[in-house]
Amino acid sequence: MHKPTLVRRLLLVFTCLIFIALNLAVVCVFRSSPSNLCGTAQENLTHGSFDVENRHPADLGDVAVVGQSFNEIVDSVVPRVKISDVDCKLLFEGDLDELHYAEEIMTQTQRHFLSDERMFLKSKNCTKFVKERQYILSSLTKEEEEFPLAFSIMVYKNAEQVERLLRAIYRPQNFYCFHVDNKSSPAFLNAMTSLSSCFDNVFVANTHVNVVWAEVTVLDAELVCMEELFKRYYKKWKYFINLTGQEFPLKTNMELVKILKAYGGANDMEGTLKRTFFRRNMDRFTKEWDGHLHLTGQTLPPAPFGIVPTKGAVHITATWGFVNFTLTDPIAKEFLKWTRKTHRACETFFTSLNHNPHLMVPGSFTGSAEALETKPFMTRYKIWVDESIPFCGGKFVRAICIFGLEHLPRLFVRNELFANKFHQEFQPYTLDCMEEWHYNKTRLGYSLPFNTQHYRSLPFVKDKII
Template sequence: MCINNALKRVDLRRSPYNVTEQYPAEVLERRKALEGPRRDGKSTLLVRDNLFIDGRPFMPTSTPPPHLDSDENVPDVDKPVGMCGKLTIVAGHSVPYVDKPVGLCKNSISLQIYSRVVKTDLFCKNDASVSTHDVREQSHLINFHVNEYNITDEALEMIGYTGKNNSTSLGDKTEIKRADNTTQVRNFLQPQNYSAMTKNCSNFIHERGYIDHHLTEVERDFPIAFSIIMFTDIEQSERLLRAIYRPQNYYCIHVDSKTNQTIYDGMSSIASCFDNVFVMSTRFDVQWGTMTNLEPDLLCMKELWNKSTLWKYFINLTGQEFPLRTNYELVRILEAYNGSNDLEGTLKRANRDRWEKAGSPPHNITAIKGAAHIVVNRGFVDFVLHDQRAHDLLNWTRQTYFPDETYFATLNHNPQLGVPGAYLGVPETDDVLKPFMTRFKDWGERECHGKRVRAICIIGTGDLPELAQSKKLFVNKFHQNFHPYGYDCLEELIANRTRDIYLGDLAFDSRYYGTLGFVKNKI
């Protein structure tokens, strides 16, 4: 149907071109498994990439495709794993390559990106529209993987996400509980490990599974700038960097001055392997509720601004957060934002006592309470760095408590300042008119399946089904030694979605984000 619709839109008669289905050779080879059973009169059912013959899962006895390393039991690159459908994590056992999860790969998965002449939007859910928007680089080999997990010799099954963005994820409570009760101590990578691994940058990038290609034209043409503010657990911060890394993006890392020098040196060695990643030499002793929470992001904004004129949005992160969207999905969302900024803001629920000591803000500005987490366009950063009114407001916030929750929110919700992408409506974040999409962060408004630290939910494995369905961009927060399987599975979910995009599944629908109040009511 997709091909027929495409042909209706593009008249290729009397031309040397045609539109056909295209599958990798190994997929066509595996499909031959259908021929024998059908000749024998058996019932066959294909559910996504899972073949059932007479109601029983088909388990091939052949070896993996020749371009994969069969000695390492590399998984079938077309089979969704992790939270996509049923996750079976098995360590210490030999399992068929079609069922082995990405998380147990010792080496990278090599995915061949095939050139396509035409694509159809949203997989022909509506009338097909032909576009070359996401034509791949022909024969470019992409390597990525999720690094090997240290898991006990026990199968952990999680019924949940089916691999499509609009799917309902219920979660198998029994298996989630089993994962929570698995008590083996995880040995995380330490700074000295990274210092050793990065002595050969090519090997480090390959072995750790960094994606060193823009993958799609839309991603190539929409670079993003990130700051990562970290103070502990180098492996967790490095895995965050790996999850969001693309060569067209830019990354500024601030390591707390209280942090051990070995962590700073380890992160610096990681950054030395990339042209677009840098660690700030200026370091702040970050203290809760003070300017030191705001200054690292401001410093990163300045450095990122000077590094490149190409990036279009700035996103600030901490080392204990993780993406809920792939880079492709994130770009599509930011395109839908159309220059608007995604910041929390409230006046009714503001803690006004935080501002009493400072007096009234300058330039008839109304102070607004918000969150420290922001997604802002390049023009917003330009205003912060170069407009005198922004400097005056910054000096005012130095006399306030929790300035990181005041400064950015105030700039975005005072439209008379003319900040690019600022909000024109009433500055009250809610779930309907002006939702805050930047973070999934629970202060007590939902059941936390992990634990609470200073009222914030530290994500546990039982929170994964909700995260898989969430439309938010990033989640806060994880503790490295608490429910590590939750972090593992979320990492694997994002890797699986990314892989599906590599293979041409561009069905992500970003239209919802274009309907949000802060998008419709921006300067």
Template sequence: MKCHILSTLRTRTVLLCAGTGSLMALFSMYLITPSNEWSKYMLIFNMNIESSVTATHSLSSCSELFNELSFSANSTNSYINCCNDTELRSNNTGYVCNLTMQHRLMEILNIVKMPGINCNALFNGTPLAAAKMNTTGRQDDIPIKDIDYLNLTQDCENFQTTRGYIMSSLTQEEEDFPLAFSMVVYKDAEMVERLLRAIYRPQNYYCIHVDLKASDNFINATSAIADCFPNVFIASRRIIVKWSWYSVLEAEIVCMNELWKYSKWKYFINLTGQELPLKTNYELVKILTAYRGASDVMTNYKCIGRHNWRWRGYPVPFGLVKSVGSVHITANRDFVDYIVNNETGAAILNWTKLLAIPDEIFFTLLNANPKLGIKGTYTGHQDSCDKRLFMTRYKMWYNAPCAGKKVRGICILSTGDLPRLFAAKQ
């Protein structure tokens, strides 16, 4: 099958966000943000622009073409003459790739266009370009209040269309590699919906834990959004989440238990309500496939003397090696199975209730001790002071370069960080 691409803009999409959570380094595909919704939370840009190019590609399906294009936000004038209805319906990819979806993706693409922005200048670090981006974005910023979502979701099909959700797996590879996400949230339904829209695919599963102390308007908004999708749900049990308390970990466990009943997903990824993706869903699937079943959990073994106070004098059970890390993980099903269904896992979880900041101990403790027999956990040397950092999130802490601002020690990225991100291929 031959697909002809005219006036192609070949790009990648970068998403930056301001918020108290971390910035994820792996995630979803082609973020869709209506032009009147640019806000302080994020910016969308395109990389590697090659305009006015004519090329011929041999592709097995239109989905490969879409993944290759990465849907430039400036490709309004691009025209894809890819196959015909018969070819599309008869391709052997095992899923529907038709002109309707092709046109829909192009419609979504046009929604995010922001005219007058010189992306090359932004990535080159030109101050005037950054200033113009910030000014233009703020002029078009019309925040959506939590209560507004009750009206927006009255017609779910219209909500999905106007908000720009991608209601297709797009590729057979993504269809065959579903993911499970938890989202622990407490405020700003627009930001939460923005994140959901960025990572949403119909083959994935999404558990949203809404803090019990959240406002009524917020819980009503998130519930209304979730009700518009068969694979998105609000956690049936809600916790009052307090930093450094067991409740931070408990909210994650609640979603793990509820996601476990969906048997198809391959990896579990936990999110906060204040972060956004830097990678596409397609790229994420490619990366996780390359993991070959390994879990991605931050692990710090020996040099944890300054963290000893967290144990409060309680011995580590089952002769396990001490480790500290992060609550945010990318874990395979076996890892989650051990937490949800294993008696030893339950005993370790119960023990963490005695500790300070248990959410930064439990997951890493499971990952750091191969004697537990959890598939995909770390099996390397335990005598090093090096952190086993994780790839799933991009966080710039404390003294790291930051063109934006620091909130609780984490860099909130801005347009000034684009040159560094681009150079590092983030």
């Protein structure tokens, strides 16, 4: 009669011991945040009518308690964003009533943004700033931690919008370089320097180029950040992506990692021969740049090493191997000298290295000239005024579409990695809703499948030099 009771008691004690052991166990989930800036909630992040729920990255250090699901952990780390004045979901669905309602609000109310001086002051207290702005201070997954990215960001004004871009793409395992234009105001430079000082993996480039649109100075500025990222974090990142301060991501960091892994070492760069030859026939003389453009009177010689120049966007997604070749190989250095004498060198240098397979540049395209003209470009979604589909859903400035509310239904279904351009003061709910969508996708994306087949089947992925 007593033996069953004793057995039951022993089983009960054994069960309790297992329960206690499981609750005391820990598993390594997160990286430590840079500068130990993670903390508890203090106040909501607000800019205008944009509100973020009062959730902040928990200071978990290197561990999280067993029993808490991964989705619960992500939910505690990633900001929960909700616009209070308008329904972004309806705007993304193209609801005309909600569109007209949002336009009416924007017409009747004036939005106030942070000045560069104010951004400087707010970012002086790094701990408070990072808490309030709700930076994601965890790599979130081992896959993301083991696939760090390097970003260069060309900036010249509007520190708040630049900070919103950084906040959207920031992860502690990635690396970020700001090139501040030499023409930028002291207040803007101070704001960017102060912002960067809050993170171990963010910095302002030491050199400040006086950037002039369409001239070689654009390329010079890009090379400044590329070289500093290359030297500071030698072999510590997998891919390089260059941005400007007026862009916003269409993919989460997790999606970027999966896409770039699907590329399998391929570069993504725009390239065409047709527009290049037309332009080169117009450039009968070499050019020199000393702050002003000069014709030398000398005919432009052929490009060295049998390179056939191609034309393409300065925005690129490039492997570490491509960057290494660009900065260190004698062929690239000699071609750079030749490129400096051409018009729009920024649209010639990177793309030509990527589309001349005899150079054996890592990740470069090996397809035919015919394939080059139809090859998709996934790095950037941008609309020019002279394109066959001129719909902008915003306004055109210097021939480029500034996205507005009407374009939201098109933006969130794009396959590109980033969209260019946004002006936060133009129809400000546009960028607000992009933030809401992006953060919510970040938080929910880990429980949803992400199909990379489209990216694996791209021509530049199939035809590449490894």
